[in-house]
Amino acid sequence: MSNSKVDEDGAIQLLKELIKIDSVNPSLVSGAKGEKEIAEYIASWLKSLGLKIRIDEVAKGRYNTVGILEGTGEGKSLMLNGHTDTVGYDYMTIDPLKPTIKDGKLYGRGSIDMKGGLTASLSAVKAIVDSGTTLKGDLIVAAVCDEEYASIGTEHLMKTTHVDSAIVGEPSDLQILRCHKGFAWVKIETKGIAVHGSLWQSGVDAITKMGKVLNDIAELDKKLKKTYHELTGPASIHSSLIEGGLELSTYPDKCILQAERRLIPGETVKDVENEFKTMLEKIKQLDPKFNAEYEITFHRNPMDVPATSEICKTIIKASEKALGFKPIFIGGSAWLDTQIIWEKGIPAVVYGPSGDGAHAAVEYVDLQTVIDAAKVQEFTIKEFCGVQS
Ligand SMILES: [Zn+2]
Incomplete structure (x- = not known):
């Protein structure tokens, strides 16, 4: 359908690695491991792509990883944001940390909430690097802690991050979630x-x-x-x-x-x-x-990013190009990290894969939608940030 550079096998491999790393939120489950190991893993993964890396200790033992792919300075900047923490898994009826694939679904704790979406964003960044593209605007990828509890990761991030728009890779069935309660x-x-x-x-x-x-x-x-x-x-x-x-x-x-x-x-x-x-x-x-x-x-507060905002228009165009269909706008009943970004005046929408079982005994992500979300984000990055010809 398109000339995407998304490394599909690499994406699945990355998702498996992320699921193997226990990153249960210690504010939810006392004594849980937290985000240190996964933050370090993502940092070295992004570093190997040549991004500028920063690991921020947001609170004691709680970490954000921020990667920056610098543009030439002539374009708009975009942030891809995803949380690395998960809820607990003691009540799960599948092996939470041993990713298994069955019928195109990858099972494990955090697969849909939201290591699948995070993998899509990271794979989109890799696709940009692999294609040798020079972006005009900066691309920032933020793997944040603590979304499942008090969102201290994104709160901390937004004190110093100035971007023109953002995509949070939580699951959205490849549709655009632009408002929530x-x-x-x-x-x-x-x-x-x-x-x-x-x-x-x-x-x-x-x-x-x-x-x-x-x-x-x-x-x-x-x-x-x-x-x-x-x-x-x-x-x-x-x-x-x-x-x-x-x-x-x-x-x-x-x-x-x-x-x-x-x-x-x-x-x-x-x-x-x-x-x-x-x-x-x-x-x-x-x-x-x-x-x-x-x-x-x-x-x-609730969030309501206008349908006419640049980021919405760009994702629609990218989906048509990458997947051959026009996504619809959806709304969320739950509150999301996107609102912290939107409150700073930065249009932020949720765009990510499909799956089921967030916070449940069985959790999975539909692998094809992880790849699809990566492709759409790859094209969105190019269109939004601009490409040096
Ligand atoms: Zn989530």
Whole structure:
């Protein structure tokens, strides 16, 4: 279909090597190995291609590898980004660190989330080098740590990285994921008055008061489910954690609820603040003994990269050239690292392979889509960064 220089056997070999390296996130599984070994492996692999390499210790024992293929300085810069950490594997029913191929699928922990996608990006870089192409703009490849927990890898990377666009190689079925939801964590505390269980005249039951909040959250969720976004689906809210009470014969002095609100593109954390402010005020108007506070403890914004952005247009063109079809735009319901890049004003989309079983007992990536994603990224790099003739 095209004159791609992607080394297909080399890509499969690389993916196998990456899966063999245990890189379970130590913030998720205590005592896990983390990203040091895989960061070093990728660094030496990129170094052998002639890239400029940097290994950043983001936090103690946590590493990003950054490779730079310098352009002539006349073109736009592009970053390919992928995370090296995986979730744990104790519950897997396949051998997590021994990659096996069956019916075109490669099985192992991290195969789809996301060593397959990372392999596609690394193979695209290799294809550029192997073809002897001189790029006009810089090409940056970042293998980052900790996406599965707090994204400290991409957070750290974006403090010093300035690029014109980025591709995050998470799985996207060879389609372009250009928007996804955000989320906000809300902590609500109702206050009661702790007295002996017999003293109904003076006791205030903080747990029952929280019941009113729970009811309103259910109502709010119904309302949110009617919101609409063409690619991400509706907004939502659910209760996640609750605690309260002192002992059986005592009125509870407080009840603490933690809820999670999922935001669709166009919404901000301000909307969530307004919802809770209004909710608690309304309950208080009807019940003078109701006394509650809320706090947004953490949030991540939604992402919405325009369909008309250069990176979207370039990937579409590259897919038509490499694979003979025009990818569609998709949206994600989960939050992704892309948003950290997008928040810096850099259009970032997800483009990667197909597979199944992220965080599950059986995980695989469809090998052909790893090769296909590599080819599309190879052509995207050339088109986006420009080629010195
Ligand atoms: Zn992932």
